Amino acid sequence: MDVICPPDWRTVPTATSWCSCGRMRRAVGRRQVVELVADHNTHRTTCHHHTNRHPQATTTGRRAAA
Ligand SMILES: [Zn+2]
Structure with a gap:
């Protein structure tokens, strides 16, 4: 990000x-940037690439940094 x-x-x-996972998006303009940040954070919570990457992090309640 x-x-x-x-x-x-x-x-x-x-x-x-x-x-x-290969997902890539670009945003231009303040409003689009804000939406992209929110969309990125949402993707991070649902992307299997991340949820499977650090299984120990999810069990301890730690959240991966953006
Ligand atoms: Zn992803």
């Missing part, structure tokens, strides 16, 4: 979301 939010409000923020 790579979010670029320039301090300069005139610059359009962009974000790139990618996953180990």
Whole structure:
């Protein structure tokens, strides 16, 4: 997950979301970036690539960092 939010409000923020499973999306514009972040977080919780990757993390209640 790579979010670029320039301090300069005139610059359009962009974000790139990618996953180990090969999923990749790009967002341009503040609203799309916000939606992409939420979508990315949702995907992280459902993607088998992550839920199977660290089985011990889920049992201990730890959450993988974005
Ligand atoms: Zn995935």
